Amino acid sequence: MDVDTEGAFVADEIKTSVKETVDSVLHDAVYDHDKVSQWTNQIVEDCTKKLVGLQKPFKYIVTCVIMQRTGAGIHTAASCFWDSSSDGYAVVRVDTKSMYAIATVFGVAL
């Protein structure tokens, strides 16, 4: 099978774009139970829009977890059954003073 780098998932540019989105939504915000829904939704919405704007032949899944920093631990893992020559993922972790945000993008080639 030919590996076509044009058609493959490029994690680096996506990581930069996702980090910018998370930083712009959360900037210096303090964890607020009433706002966290709005933040997670806004992050996934803005990331999805940017990804669609790249106009690549991919389907995207964007997830975001925001957790209040209280000293509790959190872990995430993913397992995928796909075509590793064309599909890929990118994970971005942003820590602010009061919360942890983990954003994941999965890109599945059409």
Add this chain to the structure above:
Amino acid sequence: QSFSFFIVNVPVSQRRFKPMQAREAMEAVLKEKLQGQQYSVEQVPSWTRDIADAVKNKLKEFEYDRYKIIVQVVIGELRGEGVKMACRCFWDENSDKHVSFTFSNDSLFCTATAFAVYHY
């Protein structure tokens, strides 16, 4: 004048991704791995990976036709903190599905989400 025709293969009903079936499988895996367990800093990283792999393998056994499967697992310690998770998908609503299940006990919570993406 030229025309383009796109014939999209719709998933065959017997091998279509079945959300309820997948959810039951996920529930079984989570309960089996985490029932009676306490959050442990050393073990949770390997639990998350093992659970993600176990769920993915169980879903592969169902042999859904032409589906790519992504499983994401989050395990967190329950200490009264607030947690929120959201996801947004850019895909084909007719064929692609997602299912999620959360297990919790007095010391931890575990959310597993499976995404099934149809490959044309």
